[in-house]
Amino acid sequence: MNKPMVLVIHGIGTHKPGETKKAIADGLNQAAKNFGLSDFDVNDKVEFFQFNYSDFLDEIRLKDAKKAGELVDHLSLLKGRGLGEKAASELVEFFSEADEDKFFNTHWLDVIYYGLMFWGENIRVDLAKKINDLMIEREQGNRKLHIVAHSLGTAVLHDTLAKLFRKDTDITSKVPHLDVDRFKIDSIWTVANVSRLVNLLNDIADPNESIVSCDSDGCTSEFYNIKNEFDPFTWFKEYKRPINQSGRHITVKTVREIDTHDLKEYMEAPIVAEAFLSNVLNISVTDEQYAQGTTKHASTSINYSYKQLKATFDNLHQQNEPMDKFKAILAIVEAADSFQEKITDMMDQA
């Protein structure tokens, strides 16, 4: 049997080619080292493929900025012709910042562009084609197809699969579909799953009810949903759909970096790496190796206990989840800011 294929889908922000698979590979390789697995390199065990949608979003965002800039180029001509000096200056300043990160945090702009605009559908069609191509390769080469998605990528993946897979397909239709009775992804790994949050924006399919599951009539054979208890991106509209024995929810409870949302950090966590090594690579980590890996990983965590961290951050979780789409986005932005502020203070004091 040929190497398994692992399709990786990045989260929010701009991502260079190869960056996401490197984050995953580096995290897993470090974890394997902590387990005591010698000469291990995940790149020798699997073939990575990357789906990149940040280039497209950047292109659209920059085009919008350019068009706004063209307006600015001519605004000064109107001074004294209905547009005051101050108003013209303010408009020029507003538009000229449109292509800079500070205009509106690029990260959040990605969520808006994907969730509220039809550009999201273009991304989904591209991803569906990529998955379909890999499934052809899988069929011919008897390979396994696993998908790892991070952050906004979890929503992109969920929405794409919800539209691509169907029970009882009608293949006379000119609409592309795959029948879940005949086709399944081998495993799906959602890291910092925000699919329910983004679903507030686009309302494509409720992740709690959709075909994207490892139930017998779901589109994947195995499903692993991973979160860090101290990753503020997972605090609202958390994905809690029950997962049967063909997968599980995995909760990371350690903090080593300020950015608890970081993909490499997630993959390096022993509880995540063990599950990946075992279920994708068929490499079983013994209980002793796992204990060793956990100890080594914990030694580089910040000097606070799980209980202390939990007590500090529990109040940042809102008891009543905001149902309004914009309030939910604002709530998560505020929570992320508060988290970063507090964790920075704690790390400085530690």
Added chain:
Amino acid sequence: MKKYLLVALALLVVSTSHADENDIKLRCEYDKNYFDNYPTQHNSLQNLAKALGPTLCKNVLQITDEEISSFENALTDYAVFANADIKNTFPEEIFTGVSNIAQLWEEQLRNYKATFDYLNPILFGMNDLGPGVGKDRFNFRVNLTPHSQNYLEMKIDREQKKSCKTSNKDIDCQNAIDSLNNAIKPAFSLLNSELLENNGKLLGQLQSDWKSFIKEARYQTPLDVWFTTVIQSDKFNGADLTGPPTTQWFLLRPSLVYEHVKELEKGNRDQVSVALEWVGMNWWKEGIGFSFTSIYNDRAETSAVGHGFTLHIKNKYSIGYVHRKDKNGGVFLNLDLLEVFGEKKKVYKKYKDYF
């Protein structure tokens, strides 16, 4: 439903055959090294799968009696042998429930005249439940679609591990599963490839439509895009993957225009003004659209505000007309159109010289 699927498959295969007969022939044959990727200890079963695969792919329509006979023989041989092989590999007294699903699968295969469920393969799998669950941390599963009750999961215990080795020439349960799957899958692989390739063509067409839209359609601001998405939310947020909008919408879109007011004295007739498209539509494939537009330019010679419409032509050019309450009319072009006639800097210089 059955008839519907039958017609569907007929259309699929016939249309592809007409498109390229050699192509369809190649797709219903295994690649030269195909079976190198499917190592198995169940050689007899794999040989039957190998015989069934092309037959299933080519003769799925069962058009002639001869083909039906050929298909039925291959299918029955495969079904009977597969059922027996599964039961040998995972004996009922140790893997309780597997035998029942294997039997149901054989019946599903034999029942090919009634339903297309016979095209669904039986799937065996295994996964690790993770550390901390004790010694029996591996999970064994069998899934036979389409009925969810034909799904079975169990933790693999010591006795089952032992059975995997004894019934499969000293290989463990993961390898036993792989070996069995590799014997079963080739029967369905060619047809699955056909279905995937057909699906890929449909997806490729959607990609192509989106590329055309991005390249050819009239530019939309983020607000325009959002507005279009809201109006066509059933399309974009619906259950199916879809192509780009056929109609573009515009909302509160500001722009600068070059306006000519014929009634004014020479020297005051041509000026740059602010235009606002209140709402508009554009059919980008046809290259025609319109917007309700107002123009504002605070000057002594005529009313500051005029109301009218803009006509969008070929997704690039916009011309319009507004009427003012002092009866003066204005014809205008958008600045994008002006840029067609020269480099941006030259146009800019032209404005500066003008003013």
